[in-house]
Every structure is written in C-alpha cells, then in structure tokens.
Amino acid sequence: MRKAIVLAACCLFAFYSNAQTAIQNAYYSVVVAEGFTQSPAFIVTHKASKLQRRIVPQLKLVFTQEQPELTGAAMDGQPGVVAWRTKTMTTQDINLLGSTDHVAQSYVIKNNMLAFAYKDAAAAQVSLTVKFLPGQQAPVFEVGLEAHKKGEYALGFTGMPQVDSADVDFVYQPLTWSWKRFPGKFALTEEAYANTAAVFTNHHGYTEGLAVSLADIPYRYALAAQWNNAGKANNPFWSVFPADGPKANSLFGMAIRNPAGKAQPVIYSPLPGTGKARLNKGDKRSIGLVYVLYPGNWEKGTDFLLSSVFNYRSERQNAKASLNQTLDNMLDLAMNDVYGGWNKELKASNYQFDVPGTVKNVSALHPLSLYLFTGNEDILKRRAIPMIEYVMSREKFLFSTSDSAGQAQQPSHFLKGPCVDIGELVALDELTKRYTPAFSSEALRLFGKSRQLNMNTQTGGGSWQDYLARYRLTHHPDDLKRSMEGADEYLKQVFYKYSQTFFDSPGLRDRGAGFTTDYGLRIYDLFELFMETKKEVYLQAAITGAKQLLLWTRSNPAPPAGNITVNKGGEVKGIFPGRRVSALEGAAFLPMDETTKVAQAEIPAWQTSLNGLVPEAPNTYAFGPVMLAHHAAWLLRLAHYSNDTLLRNAAYNAVIGRYANFPGYYFTSLHTEVYQREDYARHPFYDIKYNAIFYNHIWPHLALLADFIVSDFYYRSKGRINFPGTFAPGYAFLTSQVYGSKKGTVMGNENVQVWMPSHALRSDKVAFNYLMGRNEKDLFISFANTAPKTVTQNIRFNKEVIPYQEGKTYRIIVYDHEGKTKEGSMKDGKLVVTLPANGIGCIQVKGIGWKQDDVMAGQVKLENRFVRYHANEDTLATATAMIIQPTEKTAVFYIYSNQTEKEWKQCTLRYRLNDSPDWTTVTDSAYPFEFDVMLPRTNDVISFEVTAVKTDGSTVKYPSKKMNH
Template sequence: MLNSITSLLILILVIPVDGSVFYGDPHSGVERDVILIENQAYAVSRSKNGAKGGVWSVQRKDDAAIGAEISSAFTVFHSSEDPNYGFGTRATGGSPVANWRKGEMNVWKSAQTIELSPTGFEVDGNAIRITYAENELFSFSASLSLPDGAGVPLISWDIVSKTKGYFAVAYTGLQERDPEKLDFLYQPLIWSWKRFPEQAVLTPESYATTPAVFTTQDKLTEGLAIPSSEIPFRFATASNSRFGLMLRTEGGMAKPMVMAPILGGQESYLETDGSHTFSIQYYLAGGTWTEGTDYLYQHVIEYPLERQNAMVSLNETFHNMIDFAMDDFYSGWVQEYKGYDYKFDVPYTVKNVSAIHPLSVAFTTGNQEIYDRRGLPMLEYLMSREKYLYAINALPEKQTQNPSHFLKGPAMELWEMASIYRLLGEKNTALPKEIERLFGKSRQLNLETEVSGASWKDYLARYLVDHGQEYLDSAILLADEYLDLTFYQYPSDFSTNAGLRDAQATFVNDYSSTWQELLELYELTQDRKYLDASYEGAKQLSLWTRSTPFAPDKSITVNEGGKVEGIFPGRRFKADSYEWQEFDMTTQIQEQVVPAWHTSLVGLLPEQPGTYVYGPIMLFHQAGAMLRLAYLKQDETLKKIAYNGILGRYNNFPGYYFTSLYTNVYQQTNYPLHPYLGIKYNAVFYNHLWPHVALIQDFLVSDAYYRSGGGIDFPALFSPGYAFLSNKVYGHAPGKIYDNENVSLWLPKNPFKTSEKSVNHLLGRDGENTYIVLMNTSPNPISETFHLRQDVFKWDSDREYSVEVLARNELIGEHTLKNGNLPVKLAAGGIAVFKIKGLCQTQYFPGNFNSQEISASRKQQYFRKEYSSSAIGTLTAMSFKSMEHITDFYVYSTSTEDHVASVQLDYKMGDEAWQQVTDKSYPFEFSLRMEKSDSPLTFKWKAIDAKGNSHQSEFVEIY
C-alpha cells in the first residue's frame, strides 16, 4: 500500500474496515463522505453508519430516490462428506427444487455454515477489494466493482480451499424484508406475484428461466442476477448447474441470495488448494415491478433479439405443418375415432384440442380439403365427446389422465363454441343451443380440471352469440371480481389463475393470470384496466421464458458423430401407467456446422414445473398476444421474447420438449415424416398439430399488426382451447390494410418464387385488388424481385398492373407488375405493403351466402332428446354449413357397447329415396353430406341391443 502522494499525483484511498473514509493521507484525520467508485449509472460510497464494516451505499445516478445499502456478507457451506445433492423433491406449489441428504430442501441444514464479515478493503480503480479473516478450511476474498459505461454493480468472490471437501458460497449481503410487505417477488420457477416460498428452497440454474431473484417494495426493485458470462452455452441440468437462487432466509424473511457453486454440485468439490470464483450482478430499479422487470431485461441481462428466419420462411413452415397434419398416416390421425392418436402419454386414446384451428386455417387458405377431412370431423368429435381425451376401449379401473369413453359432449368451453359459431357465419343453431344447455354447469374437460360454466368468460360467450347486454354486464362484473381477486391483490397461493382456491396450478399459464382473455375483453370494451391487467400478466409470464444462455456469435457443430440421443428412454405401451418400454432412441443424422443461435432456447417456455426437466417446449401460443401488447404498451422486451420464441425454430412440426443445444434434428423438414416409433428425439403429441399451425398464423397476423402500428388489422376470434393452448384465429370477417377496408386474409401455399427466406408474408384480397404484406426478419436490408406465381395469383400474361406501395395511411411509391415480377425493397427488420390494383382473386371456399336468412328461418337445425331406452340413450342431430350448396349432418347417440350391438340409420335427403347405413361398433355416430341448399334430412334411429331387440326413435327432420 502506498504511504504518500507521489509526484504522479495518484489519488489514494486507504480504508480500515471499521473506521471512516479518508481522502489523501490516512493519518491526517480528515474524514470525508466520498464516492468510492462510479460509472455513468451507479455510484458506490461507504455507508454513513460507520459502525457497520463493509456496508455500501449504492445509488442510481439518474434518480436520487433509487438507492440502497448492501453489505459484504457471505455464507460459506462446507461438508467433508458428499452432501448428496439432488433435484426432484417438490416444494409447495409443485416445482422441483434442490435437495440434499434424506430429501432435505433447506440448504442451511445440509452442511456446516460459516458466516463471513470483512476485515478490510481498498479501492483499486473502479473496484473495491474486500478481505476476510483466514479460516482453517479456506481463504476468501471478494470485490464490488462497476463496469465501464452504464453497467450495474458486479459482486465477485474467490474461495481457496485448505482441505479437500465440498464447498459452496452464498452471497447474503442484501437487507431482509418482511414478505408480507412486498409488492412483488420473484424466485424462479414458480415464486412470483406474492407467492413466497414456504421453505428456504434453492432453484438451480436448470430451472432459472430468467436467472435473477428480486423483490419490489415501495416503488423499489432490488435484485441479483447472473451475468451471461457465468452461463455457458449448453443445456443446464440439475447436475451441471453452476448456481442457485434463493429468496427465503432460514428465519423466514425475504432476501435475494445467490449460491455458487451449489453445495454438492458439479463444481462444489475442491481438492486442497482448489479454488472457485463467481460473479453476480446487483441492480436497483424504481417504479412498479413491471418497470423493474424491464430494467432487468434491458440493462442487467441485456436480453437480445437472437432470431430471424433460419432455413425457411415461417410461411413455408406453416404449410409444411399443414401438409403433415393432412397426412393420414404420419400425422397420427385416426379416422374411425375422428381424433389424433395420443399414444405418447396414454396409449389407446385419441385427443383433439379444438376444431376451430383447422376450420380457421381452411378458411384463410381457401382449402376445402382441410375443412372436409379435419375441421368437420374434429368439430363432430368435440360436439359429442365428454372430454378432450377419448378412451378407445371401455375404461379399465385405472387409466392415466382420466380420459372418457362416453359421448356426453360437447367437450368444449362455451367461449370456444361461441367462436366456432361466429366463424361458421352464425348459421348453426346447435352451438347456441348447447351453450344455453351447458351454461352454469360444472364439467371436467381436461384431466380433472373443473370448468364452472358460469365464469366471466362464459357470460362473455353468451354475449358473443346473442349480443344480450345483460350477459356483457355480467361478464364485466365477474371480470372485475376476478381482477379484485388476482390482479389488485396478487395471489399468494398456488390455486389456478381462475381463482378456484381448491384447484392446484399445473400448466405454465396457471401461475400467471388469464391475461390473453383479458386482452380480448379490452379489445371488446376498450376499458384500459383490462389492458393493464393483461399487460402485467404477460410481463409475469415473460419471467418464465428462457432468458439464457445467449448464443455465442459463432458457428457450432451439431449432431456430432452423426447421431443424436433421444430425451426419453423409450415409449409407453400401457394405458394405466407412465412406464417406459426402453429401446434404442438414437437418431442417425448428418453432422453439420450451423450458427449457434439456430439452436438457442432463449425465448421458450416450460410446459409446467414438473416437466421442465425435459426442457422447454416450442408450442408458444402466447407469442401473438405478446406482439399485440408490445404495440399497445410500446414494450420492446415483449417483442423480443415473441420473436425469439417463434422465428427460425423449425421447418415442420418439431415435437415437444428440447434439451440439447447441439442438435438441430427437430428442425428438419422431414423430422415428423416417420412412423411414430421412428421419431426418436423427443415427445410427439399429434393433437398439438393444428394448435401449432394456428399459433403460427396468429403470430404472422399479429406481427403485421405490430410492425404496421395497428394499421394492418384482421378481426379475430378467441380459441381458449385447454391448458395453455389459447390464441386468436381468423377467417370469419374481413379486415383492413391501412385505409383499405373489407380485405380478407389469404394464406395460400407457395405464392412466390424467391430465394429470400428471411421474409414472412400475409396476403389479402378485397374482390378487386390484391394486397401483399412482406415482413423482413433479417437485420439486413433486402432488395430483390419477387415472382408472383401465376397459378396462385391468376395474373394475366403481358398485362401491366399498377402497384401502390403503402405505409401508414399514405402512398409512398408506385410500381408496375408485369408477368408476375414485383421489385421489393425492405429495410432491416422492416415491413412493406403492396396493393396490386385490378388483380382480382375470386374466393371459392368458403362460399358467400346469406347467413342472416338462414339464421332467421325457424327450420330445425338441432335435435336432442333423452329416450327411456338405454339402447337409444340421448340422441342428438345437428347440421353445419360452409358453402351455400352444401349442408353437413351429424347424428350420434350416448349409448355404448354395453347396451347396443349395432345401429342403423334410415334416412332420406330432401325428396330422394330412402337409404340405410349401419354402424356395428362404438361410438355410434353418422356423418352425412347433402349438396342441396334448403332440403331437410329426415331420419329414424334404430338400435339393436345385445339380446337382438330393436329400439327405434320417431322420424326426425333437420335442415
């Protein structure tokens, strides 16, 4: 240490641990309150309370009100024997946490602890070097530093062992707070809002989706985060996790804490003279917790926009998935049961999520085959089945996930039925009748989750169908009560976000709020309290999305050795257990060098806490809604999360769960084009196919909405699905492209010939003109000629079409289109809109017809009757229309194979001859199509019971 000021005029600070701050000669006795270190954003000085050794005052320089005191306190954990670190014991709320000997979740009880306080420190450049007394087991030092620029304070430490054993270090220098007084808290994975851990649990890196822990109280967010430099680019598991996050002290108070290494973890064992170093970030933010979260993402984590289109455009992925979903063999479609094979989880069952997904896509792509072969059968399935999951065989005593074998439907939430009713042009009376019949009735549609039937969402469904103001008033009243329960008073327990206090949160969205539904309510009412509540729910969910590790700016080798091991050991073949039958799950695939960001998991969500050990999933239904909120709230972070969650991730259906950052096997166009047992890398849930197609469509439309500042806006319906499979769907009504009204969304396959894969698109048509919306996902500008395929756009050869280039409500350029060639210039990350005048696109499907005239007629379109004969049961018949000249009829009974040997339907269409059709296996159902616009179907149901006796209905007529 220097003893005097040299001729070089060096400024010296000599600071004894329990003395005062001296400037210049330490023996002069001149005490001054000075800033020890500072950068553009922070200043650190010695606490004015001189009795506290090693306590620092940290101040944000842009706001005098943002400051706090922190100390240099650490706790060292030591065990001479293996502490048996593990992971899997579940804490209250359902999340696995770290555990030690005999399943102990409290690390403070798992080893010897040594509390450290500093003995001295000195200023070295922009760092405060802190020393500690020697211990017989180790030497320890630490520092508090400020990086150049506007970076947040960095707390670093170094431990050197004097004996071999297991060591861990926890930074414990923040002030304790009363958890009852906190406005918000966060410890991943599940502790947020006011859900304070009931035990002193530790979250390892593997479950630290956003690697931070913080509290918010009285407009001050204080937290600790892990620098990206401490998080290597690999898939973190419990065993290789480099750090752990804690919020609850052993005494039950709230204090953000970080442990590194984790006691008993990969880096915990040290030989004699072994060492371990680690650094963490400390930050302060003013305002609400949402502002604190923004500060965390933007200034602490420095969350990046990593992604763009990779191997193909998102539109190509969209159509690759459609082609796969339409393949009867590869897609897992079981035609006999009108559903998708659910064999990965529950063999001998089929499952559908929603019929509105294929119905919407059929309309927006103009593809009647999708309607005929998927949308309509899935609609019939969901109108008749009791639950989403249908057991093919009669139920054994025990079957996982509680499927139903019965036709006691519909297996849809009321809002889903209301949306399908509107999508189909409000022409069908079966859906409103079923909504009315089921309103207020509690049902179990998925697993054992209760659907009340009288929530604010159910009242809203009634309003959307018949527009009765009383239903909207009730929906608003109940929604406000929901806000009182879950928004104005943040949840402190782990009941579902629906406010059902006896229902345990399960899926990722259960731990947030029903923010997507609240966004729908805002769009309907324009009441900003629903927008604000929706926004906070999205921000809370953003903490669940994977924020690290960042992809390095380089290429990596994937599929090393020409093979990839699967996530799971085998496949399941029993319906009553989750038992695996093990076999070789190795995929042979060529080794390849790709940009690291291709395989990054930043931006992805867990399915639920219990399954996150298998990694995040790519079924990111929330991305479209996040983009809309990003525009409405001008939130850059939500935009980045949405883009990172969707862009450049897959060329086709990618399956479920992802672990390795060193494979791209799931990104291949042909990945799902194998028999079920030939798809080996991850889980395959075929029932997710159409929801995944629908979420891509929603993302494309919402991205255009975001990039255009709301100027491109297509009306949407909401599909609540189940679990977290909720998003907007389109196709029921025309929208606008800037000041051009009455434009229908159009998403045909392969509309362009171009080598440019960075551009996603939407098309529109208004009966006279064609619209093209191009969106550049690349950070580079694009200048290229797009060739419009003549078989798609139907342009006339040699004709010149006038092309207007549109921006926000103004004409910014003009071109001509000849022989399909369109010159395109796109800014980096930009949007371009082209209106091709006079290029008319005729819409053939769905057809245009007078839905009001059909709805106004009093002809019966729905029949339901409970018969005393168990062989007939409850008989239901309904009709659906998608085109003026086509009517589809569906007739089914609740009778099972226990009561019926076979069923015969005698029917005639209009004035045609009588016909017969027989069904000799359960479920007993008939689908018929009539290509006449106004003729009825007349039928009689005949059931033959097990004894050979005949049971008949009366003649029924429906239109």
C-alpha cells in the same frame, strides 16, 4: 412512498460524504461505509434517483467432505428447488451441510474495483470484489473461493439487506414465487428452473435483488436435479432412464427467503452434489452476481433486469425457412393421415405418446379457420368437419374406446358432448355464419354448468369469461355487465392485491396452479374484454400480466457470437428413453434406441437458443420448455398498445426462425437442430426420436403461426394492416385468435379478406414473411423483413394459385411502413422487393381480385337443424342429430348416440333425401356409434330412422325424424 426513499437516502448520505474513495460508472457508485472496522459495509447509490442501500460484505462458505446426493424437491407444492441427502439427513437448507459465515476484514480500491479481504479459513480462502463491467450498468459482486482441501463446496453471498415480508409489494424467485407468493421456507431454486436467473423484491418503491451474470451462465441446457433419479429402481418413472445418462448439472441456486423468514436475496454456487462442487486443494470457483437496484414499481424493475442485466433483445430471424414456408410444410404434415397422426375413424389425433390407445383434439376452430385462411377445401372436409363432429359429441377432449380403470389423464369413454367451452361454441357459431343452430343451442344449454373437459380441471360454471362469450352470441347487455362485474371481482383478488397463494384465483381453488398460464393473470381473457368494452383497466391488467409472464420466458443463457457445433458425432440422443405402450396411470416408457443419426454441422448459435420460450408447466420443466408458444401473438398485440419493446422481443424470440415444420414438444439441448429440419416430423411415430410428439398439437401450432403472422403485421404496421380475429379459447395455454370470418383493412383499403393459400409465392431467400389479402378488385401482399439488415428478395407468383395473365403488365401501388405510396408495375408474376432491416412494405396489385361466387348450393335454412331425443324402448338411450353447415356451400348431417358397447353391439341409420323413394342404410358395428352424411345441397331435407341391436340381441328403435325443412 417516495418520501420514504428520500428519507432513506438522507440517513445514509453521511456514509457517502465521509468516504475517501468510490468506484463508479455513469449509473451507480459504490463507496465503503464509514466505520467499516466496527461494522463492515459498503453503500451502493443509484445516481439518477439518489437511492442508496447498505450492503454487508458477508459470505457463507459451505463445506463438507461427504459427497451429498443432490435431489429434486418441492416447496409449497412447487417443484424446482433442491435438497440434499446425506448419511444422517435430508435437507433443503444448504447451510446445514456445514457452513461458516465470513465478513470482510479490510478492503482495497484499485482500477475502479473494490476488493474485500477475508480471514483465511480452514476449508478455503474466500473473496469478494465489487466491480463495473463494460455493457453492464449495475455493479457486479464477484464472489470466489480457493479450496484448501478436498471436499464439496458452495459459496453464498449473504450480505443483502433483510426486509419484512409484510413490506414486500412484489416478490420473485423462479419459477413460481411471484406476485406476493412469498416462499413458505428457505430453499434454493436451481439453475435449471431459473428462466430469469434472478431473485428480487419490490419494496418501499424500488426493486432490489441479485442476478447471475450472463457471463457466468454457460451456453448449455442445465439439467434439473430430477435427472439424478435416472436408473433408480425405487422411482417407477425414472427407473427406465439410463443410469449412466445425463445427470443434474445446475451451477447455482437462489432464494428470496432466508432461514429466518425475512426477504433477503441470496445466491449460492456451485451446488454440492454436482461435479463443479467437488474440489481438490488449490481448485478455484467464482461467479459474478449483478446487484439489481432500480427505482419504481416491479414492472420498471423487471424492465431494467431484462433489458440491462440480461441484455434481453430480439435474437432471431428466419433461419431454414420463412414462417410462410413453415406454415405450408406443417399443413402438408397435418393433412397426412400417417405422419400427422390422424385417426380417421375416431375423428381425432392419436395421443399415443402420453396415453396409448386414446385420441385427443384441442379445438375444431383451428382446422376450420385454417380452411378459411387458405381456402383449402381438403382441410374443411377431412379435418374441420370431423373435428366439429368430435367436439360436439365427446364428453372430454381426451377419448378412449376403452373404459378400463386407471388410465392416465382420465380420458372419457362417453359421447356426452359437447366437450368444449362456451367460448368455442360461440366462435364456431361466428365462423360458420350461424348456419349451425346446434352451436348456439348447446352454448345456451351448457351455460352455468361446471364440467371437466381436460383431465379433471373444472371449467364453466357461469364464469365471467362465459358471460362475455354469451354476450357475443346474444348481444344481451346484461351479459356484458355480468362479465365486467365478474372480471372486476377477479381483479380485486389478483390485480389490485396480488396473489399470495397458488389457490386464490377462480378456477384454481380446488386444484391449484398447474400450467404456466395459471400462475399469472388471465391475460388473454382480459384483453378480449378490453376489446369488447375499451375499458383501460382490462388492458392495463393484461399488460401487467404479460410483464410477469416475461419472467417465465427464458432470458438465459445467452447464445455466444458466431457458430457452434451441433449434432456432435453425427448423432443426437432423445430426451426420453423410449415410448409408452400402456395407457395406465404411471406407465413407464418401454426402452428403445432413441438415437437419431444426423450430420454434425456448424450453425449460428442463436438458432438453438431457447430464450423466449416458456415451460408447459413447472412439473414438466425437467424436460425443457416448449415451442407451442401461443403467448407470442398476444404479446405482439399488447406491445402495439403499450409500445413495450420487451413484449415484442419475447414474442419474436418465441417463434421466429425456430423450425421448418412441426418441431415436437420439450427441448433440452442447445447443441442440436434436428427438430428444426423440414422433414423432422415426416416419419412414423416410432421413428421420431428426439422429443415427444403430440399429434393433437399440430393444429393448435398451425393456428398460433397464423395468429403470429397476422399479429406481427398488425404490430409492425401500427395497426394499418389489420385483420380482426375470433377468440379461440382452446384449453390450458392453447389460446389464440383465429381468422377468416371478418374482413380487414390494409393500408387504408377496407373490406379485404385474408387469403393465404399454400405455396402461393416463391422466393430466392427466406428473410421475409408475408401476409396476403384480397378484395373484389385487387390483391394485397405485405412483406416483413426478419433480418437485421436490408434484404432484396425476388418474388414469383405461383400461377396455379394466383391467376395472373402472362405478358400482361399490372399496375401496383407500393406502401412503406407509414402507408406512404408510390406506383409501379408488375409483369409475369415477378416482383423485386427490398426492405430495410426489420422493415415492412405492402404491394397492392391492381386487377387481380376476387369476386365471390353468388351461386348458393341451395337456400340456407336455420330451422329443424338440431334435435336430441330418446329411443322408444329406452328413455336413457338418446340420439343427437344436427345439420352442420360450415360454409354457404357445404352441409353435413351428423347423428350420434350416447350408448356404448356395453349396451349395444350394432347401430343402423336409414335415411333418404328430399322424400326420395330410395332409402340408404348404413350400419356401424363398432363403438362409438355415429354417422355423418354429406348433403349434396345445403337445403336438402333428410328423413332418417335409427335402430340398434343391444348386447342381449333385442332391438331398440328411435322415432322417425325429418330435418332441414
């Protein structure tokens, strides 16, 4: 491959050697090709590699006096491209609106710029200037036009080399065309979908493409062409959006496939049908296009594109709150039944924004781990245990008490659980120290079965991920072998040879890619397999997948220096025009006033930047990216292994300084910070107006914050602060590590238990995040400075949380980022901590330890703790009973039936403990039919009987049972 580059350079060197003059900087040179009069061209040379490419100074001018309608369209089933409707046609080919080709006639070199001159055209005068700009290594092609008459205009640079698609090793056209997914036809991705505003290929050992100069991407959220459907009666979804509201405003469109089917980067600007394209005589438009030419594979090209062209960096620092304060605020919200959207009766979060009348949970691991993380018993009893009962009984994540047809997102009405993946059951088994046999029993029973847990997505079926999960449960070597074999086969399909369609990855063949994570490699699963096997191929595949994910993370527009005005006029319009009041598929929003009154303010622009965030999915990206950024912690762990600062920067940009409480979902404004306020979500559902509120996301968001904090200290300390996690698969992209079941290491001190009680520390500033742990003797507090300058913070222990003795002087050991130590002292719970810019430090407080209570609430029993059986009179009516013991001291008896309100109108549980003569009777007269009983001691024997009254008045009785003996 390298020889091909050298030969190409030799063939083109004749043009360079005979050039009279060149423009250049330290990295590139540009020279007019020999024979320009007969064949206009110029040569760009990458100096370090001597790689050269021949570029034609060719522009395509699009002009039409008719104002076409810009619409959102799809290509290869993927959204984000644009089309135009005119009186005579609908087309995705901008050239069909009326276009002419223009090739330079002459040129002038002056002030290190190469300016090409073109023959004047009837519609406009066009121009092209090649220049080098300060802070930009690569040459910039500035294309421009001056209108000669009124009409709709666009100008495209069409002089890039053409390459056969068969020769392309990697392709990129945002959002979705990457790996070897070459677009099926020519169509332009609009600015609104251009997270990385570039189109490029990697071929013959180098990356080549075009990117829009950051200077020409204004700091506002570009609205997609779908917004032009607002108010249209023939579009049920968009008809309720205000017709006089926001409209499409993308400034440019880009494609990697030309109309002839070749790979050829092209960018057009402006886009006909937008305000910027409607010109009068004398109006001018121009845009700068950065020419990307870089040797090596596409990963090196991506590094260059992001770091050099887009100046991608860590933009953020703690703003309104530290991550610890944010975590505490969000926990307070999550434990508030009203503001946290909790449905106590149904043991789940209200899902009313998308499907009113339903509830949904993501994972019981999230609240369970947050209990272990914080030690808050309230979390255990009021959230973790109910969610465990939910996931063990429900058929799908989304549950409805109605079985009416046509409900959106296909909720289940049945108790035919569990409704989680094998991996979650295995993780529950680990976090609860295997005190609950139901987890392992159900994992083994369901292994190999394909199920639909989230909407209609198939999961399970004996995937390599499931084999890895079962290996962690049974430690049978054959399971690990099968997992590796499956992963190796997967890598053959999508890693050793890149994906060419949206259906060629296991799990996608029936439905195609949907969520953002579906379009890349299974990064998280591969990393988990690497952690289990230490096989480098899985780590490298995960890193490669992470590099491709970077192209999905927003890298533009760049926030301007200084402050901007937010909440102009003292109000912020909501993204959606109202709220849904029906669960039916396609139900529109009921219009209501979605205006939030909030004070106008001046704040640093970086605080509102969306760079670093990713879409939920392409089909929802018209409403902006999301801050449910589970990828961030994974990128930090991969950055530790790869030493890749771009992965670190993307991780920090996704999480740090973004909110002080739960921020909701979707973001389409760079000029509001309403969602960043501590009280944003502390209101009833209908009073939270800026964006979508999904209450089932609160606990996954808490888990991602905990995961990020732990992973950040692992990264910053180079592994010296390490609390191992447990894999929590969740669903869609809500995958994280959860903590609390394994002890860790802090600066060489082993057997440290992570311990992060709420409101443990108070500080006079917000620059630092912290991570605490403790062993039997000492307390460990690690601090990370998120500010780009040295910061000193005064830290005060909350005595109600950390039991220090007033007046006593405690010896402390202070560790720097390399683990080097010095001694000091602490008195009255006060510390003064100084950290350099983005630095870390750790303090070990001697004598404030934690000795575990050895007193058990009864001896743990693992027999007779799970049973599924049927009624005497009806073999189809089953009951499932289990002892759920999440901790050494807490156990609950839980039982549910698979019968619905169609079969029964009432169910009764009669039980007693330890053969007591006193029986307790509880009746449930509303579906779902389920009961739980908190056991006073974990080894209490429970005897129970279940009876039910059928809808016809007859009685069904189950055999008497005894458990936990």
